[in-house]
Structures are given as C-alpha cells and as structure tokens.
Ligand SMILES: Cc1ncc(C[n+]2csc(CCOP(=O)(O)OP(=O)(O)O)c2C)c(N)n1
Ligand code: SF4
Ligand code: SF4
Ligand code: SF4
C-alpha cells in the first residue's frame with residue numbers, strides 16, 4: 572500500500588468497508604465531520620451481513636452531497652439527474668426484477684424536486700430500498716432551504732429563518748404506502764446497520780431516514796458547532812420509540828429526534844398487483860412477469 | 872471531554888489494535904469520542920492537510936471492536952482483534 576498508515580506488525584489488514592468502495596476515488600469530497608460517510612459504513616456492513624450477491628445489487632443516487640454515494644460505491648451504480656433516482660430505479664427494478672435496488676440520496680433530491688416520484692413509488696409499493704440522508708438543507712449547492720428545514724433555522728435562502736411547514740418524512744412514507752419505515756441519526760450506527768439489513772430483506776418499498784450533520788452549512792450557519800457536536804446532540808436528544816405513530820414524529824428545530832422502526836407491514840408490490848390483475852383478466856394464457864428465458868411468464 | 876474519556880478506560884480482556892490511514896483523516900473526532908473504551912486520542916502531530924489523526928492512548932484499552940471504523944466518515948480508521956490480553960487480570964472486571 573502506498574498510502575501512509577500506522578501499520579506496524581503482522582499481515583496487512585483491510586478496512587471492512589474498503590471492498591465496497593471505489594478506492595481510486597478516495598479521499599472523498601465530503602467535509603470534515605459530515606455524516607454521509609458514516610452511513611456508508613453502515614450500508615457496507617449491512618450488505619456483508621445480508622450475504623447478498625453483489626452482482627445483483629444496484630445503487631442509484633440523484634445529485635447532491637449524498638448523491639455522491641453511488642459514485643463512490645463499488646457496486647453497479649447509477650448517478651441520475653437531480654430528483655430522478657426513484658424514477659430511474661423504478662425502471663431498473665421493473666426491467667430486471669431480480670435486482671436488489673437501493674436508492675441513496677439527500678432530502679432535497681428525494682423529497683423536494685423528487686418528491687413526486689417518492690410518493691408514487693411508495694403508493695405503488697415498488698420493491699426497492701430508499702435511504703434518505705436528511706441534513707435539513709441542500710448541502711451541495713451552498714445550503715439552501717429544503718422541504719425539511721425546520722423553523723427557524725437559517726439557510727442561504729432563509730436568512731431570517733425558515734418558516735415553511737416541513738415534511739415529516741416517516742409520516743409521508745407511511746401514509747403513501749411504504750411497508751418499512753425507520754428513522755435513525757448518524758450517531759446510531761448499529762441501529763442504522765440493522766435497519767438497512769431489514770430493509771434489504773423486505774419485499775416492497777422500505778424507507779430509512781437518517782438525520783446527519785452538515786457542519787459546513789447547517790451547523791455553522793446556525794451556530795450549532797461542528798460535526799462532533801451534532802453527533803453529541805443526536806446522542807443526547809434522540810428518543811427511541813419503535814412502533815410510534817408516524818404522525819407524532821415530526822422534527823422541530825433542535826428538538827428531540829424520535830427514532831426507531833415505525834412501520835413494518837405486508838402489502839402487495841406493484842409487480843404482484845400487475846400479475847394478479849393480468850391473470851384475472853387474461854386467464855390461463857397469462858404467464859406472470861418476469862418472463863424468463865426458460866419460457867416462464869408472458870402471454871402464451 | 873477528556874475526563875469522560877479517561878473514565879471509560881480499563882484494561883481489556885481481549886487485545887485489539889487500530890490501523891489509521893493518516894492522510895485520509897479529517898480530524899472530526901468521532902472515533903475518539905465514540906470509542907466505547909476511550910482508547911483513542913487525537914495526536915498532537917498533523918497530517919499533510921493539517922488535521923490531527925487519532926492514535927491509541929494505550930493498546931491495553933482497545934478490544935478491537937471496530938466501532939471507530941463504523942463511525943469514521945472518512946474510512947480512515949478501523950479496529951481489529953489481536954488475541955487475549957496477557958495484561959488483563961480477572962479482578963479488573965470488578966472495576
Ligand atoms: C434540475 C436541477 N436543479 C437544481 C440542481 C442544483 N442542485 C444540485 S444538488 C441540489 C440539492 C441537493 O440537496 P440534497 O438532496 O439535500 O443533498 P445534500 O447535498 O444535502 O446531501 C441542487 C438544488 C441540479 N443539479 N439540477
Ligand atoms: S456541504 Fe454539508 S452535506 Fe455536503 S459534504 Fe459538506 S458537510 Fe456534508
Ligand atoms: S477498535 Fe474499538 S476499542 Fe479499539 S479504538 Fe476502535 S472503537 Fe476503540
Ligand atoms: S473518525 Fe476518521 S476522520 Fe474522524 S478523527 Fe477519527 S480517523 Fe479521523
């Protein structure tokens with residue numbers, strides 16, 4: 572290894588996250604104390620523990636600091652246009668239902684410009700996992716207010732403080748039909764790992780919100796300290812309430828952060844519904860999608 | 872902060888170690904603060920970008936749990952287990 576490490580005795584060891592990264596792209600662009608990298612560690616461990624065939628796992632991101640995750644992961648990855656990862660991932664999943672599709676993006680990308688795709692993917696119950704790293708603003712473009720910026724946090728586009736009503740993301744996902752909904756903060760690394768593992772195993776739309784520090788824009792502009800102080804804040808102000816009614820988990824500025832698994836239920840996926848309807852309408856001639864090379868599926 | 876860290880320190884039954892990619896560290900302190908046994912501190916020296924990378928205070932405190940690795944947003948540190956700690960004495964448990 573050409574990189575300078577403190578490695579001393581014994582055989583060289585490998586960081587368990589390394590096989591999941593495109594090492595040639597490291598070091599990454601994220602700021603000191605940014606929480607996005609921490610979530611990537613959890614995702615890597617969840618993939619290891621899930622024992623998935625990595626050739627069948629795809630990761631899709633939109634644009635933003637969190638959107639960089641797709642480009643840094645050593646998986647089949649697609650970095651889509653801003654707001655469109657869920658739309659792209661829907662097509663990917665339906666074209667190849669054998670894939671495990673994960674959307675990994677920011678609050679602005681998924682819930683502001685991409686909000687329409689998100690609600691419809693939940694409604695249709697597309698079989699995919701959506702991870703939203705919520706840092707309460709648009710990080711990449713300089714810290715503009717997003718649909719999750721709480722009143723009265725200041726941002727570059729809300730110099731007197733944000734005042735709009737915010738999205739309560741677990742409630743949004745729940746009410747639109749997602750079958751698995753959880754929220755954690757970047758302090759909860761073990762819980763995020765477990766949630767990601769459960770989400771990967773869940774059939775249907777699973778959604779995980781991860782509250783994450785943006786020390787460069789959100790924390791600094793609001794005089795909330797650095798990334799470490801944000802992490803300590805999460806540690807001291809998170810309340811774990813698994814099974815909580817999602818209507819009651821709204822996040823207020825510097826208030827308590829309710830974490831946990833809120834929803835875990837069964838509901839037919841889009842593809843199940845598609846096959847059920849066609850089978851009912853067409854009858855015995857209909858072979859359910861996906862149509863395989865061995866002749867299964869399709870209309871005879 | 873350092874007092875709270877010192878309180879967590881005790882000689883571990885199993886010995887671990889950490890490997891630090893010094894030039895990738897951005898000195899955020901997550902690993903130091905959230906190591907369950909307070910085994911790390913930021914070193915006085917700088918890397919090329921001007922950050923203080925972490926180092927073990929004393930290997931006896933590290934059990935190789937790799938929580939530092941799970942926290943590090945820069946993939947710059949990870950912990951691993953080496954084996955039973957010869958310096959561990961049974962009565963340490965009581966502490
Ligand atoms: C169509 C379009 N509009 C606007 C932009 C500019 N833009 C890039 S990233 C971004 C917001 C990203 O915010 P978020 O998804 O929260 O990601 P973060 O950087 O906070 O992780 C915006 C508005 C763009 N790239 N494309
Ligand atoms: S701007 Fe904010 S979200 Fe983007 S890398 Fe920096 S700290 Fe992270
Ligand atoms: S491996 Fe565990 S005990 Fe050792 S430094 Fe890392 S977090 Fe601390
Ligand atoms: S968590 Fe990583 S980047 Fe932060 S101080 Fe420790 S080694 Fe450096």
Ligand SMILES: [Mg+2]
Pocket residue numbers: 635677678679704705706707708709710717
């Ligand atoms: Mg954001």
